Amino acid sequence: MFKLVKLLVMVCCFVAISGLNLAVSFAQNPNFNQVLYWDNYSFSIKEDGDKLIIKPKNLAIVNRKEVHDIVGYTVNDVQIADLNDDGYPEVLVYLTNDGSGSYGNLTILSKKSPTSKVVR
Secondary structure, eight states, rough: HHHHHHHHHHHHHHHHHHHHHHHHHHTTTOEEEEEEEEEEEEEEEEEETTEEEEEEESSSSSSOOEEEOTTTTEEEEEEEEEETTTSSOOOEEEEEETTTTEEEEEEEEEESTTTTEOOO
16 A cells, blocks of 8 residues: 555656646747637737737738737737627637736737727
8 A cells, every 4th residue: 555655646746747847848938829710710829029919810801910019928828719709709818927926917809790800
């Protein structure tokens, strides 16, 4: 029984240390780059230095690149969902402050209709 407990503790420590290494390597990689899809729309989300760049695709009228200043923040994750149930996607960008407090911020970009541009 003692050997089993010792083995479980060693496995838990290994998993915890591995997870820590992944978290540290993620925090050191500020070049976030991901594409989200919703029906026939797509949104390329990229972090380039202190800029958040979002490129929509297949919008009815305007498909221009949107650039937002994110000085002092790092992009951690992005999601796409229809938050207001209007049939059009909203892009959620999760940001973490670069300081020691790791404060968060959420940016939501919304497409109001098939003919509208992405707004923040």
